[in-house]
Amino acid sequence: MDVVLSDVRFLVVLDADSTLIRNEVIELIADEAGRGPEVAAATEAAMRGEVDFAESLRSRVRALEGVPTTAFARVLARIEPTPGVRELIEAVHRRGGGVGVVSGGFHEILDTVAPDLGVDVWRANRLNAPEGVLDGTVDGEIVDAAAKADTLTTWAAEAGVPLRRTLAIGDGANDLRMMAVAGLGLAFNAKPAVRARADLVVGPVDLREVIPLLP
Template identity: 80%
Template sequence: MSAARFLVVLDADSTLIRNEVIELLADEAGRGAEVAAATEAAMRGEVDFATSLRTRVAALAGVPTASFERVIARIEPTPGVRELIAGVHERGGRVGVVSGGFHEILDAIAPALGVDVWRANRLETADGTLTGKVDGEIVDGAAKVVALREWAAASAVPRTATIAIGDGANDLPMLAAAGLGLAFNAKPTVRANADLVIGPVDLREVLPLLP
């Protein structure tokens, strides 16, 4: 990547987009309610994220990969996301998204919204269906920090010129590692530990904070 003036890194689910993708996938298996409850506990920080993700992905076993298109069709971008990304680019910045969600969905959503770089988990498949396992290393809180630092280094952006935006407990390490950590649409533990809290669920609220 070429140099940039600054870097903004967002979480995906409930930040870049309004949805929790794993819940949409679970709907395809008729297990939406149980997975939603487990996701809520993980985002509040009540359970280890990686352990929780493996349990929730196990509930997706047997879901056909053809369901990805139905899930993508249900995705709702967060209000103001396009304006925020355009504003970052106009000011010479770069936008990254790092997600505990899944590449299979983010690979369609991120470029459509103008995101420059993104990283997420991958779902293991066999014979056109999900196996119920994650393929490769899990993108958890620690991995989000790694992504932020790698992308900043690749764009010659100092830590002080990085902004991280997230809602769940697994975003806290990334918010702490960034020059400015913003709680957005966030759980109480995140609001309590972020540098700033964005109240309205509208990403245009971030524009005045850009360098």
């Protein structure tokens, strides 16, 4: 996503899967290949930080080989926005802030979901699909923990927002580095290792709980 944020007072950056939305998109796509449970187990291990994220993602994407891109419509129909997400985004905008999403998931889904929810800028991985069929590989550099932290830093710099006026919200180990560079790192619907290292833990799975923390 090439939109540049400008004229914002602060910046809120969310993870996508299990944060912006309730789902893990790679698991929904894997269901289309008949490999949902296998990929779900691998995703859970990656989110707990038990395996290298990039290596795990490449392995899980290989399980998607053969899925036609026409299946994305069925995946989109199953997406569930997280409770309170629209209210949070509206509150950020009312206060003059910007909202970004940086995801280890996929542009093929996020490019529809993010603008529908009012997100200002977003970044994710892309799937290779020659001739309309997934070939089991990721196109380009993988959005991992380092890329998430770099993206938050870059967006803040482009918007002229100091890092102390940024919030990062995530659930998995892949979010810890961006949570660390942000002014406030929030664990949301998070794994134990993430809750242990976050600045604050949001208990209820409702993003409206974040609104009182906005600058």
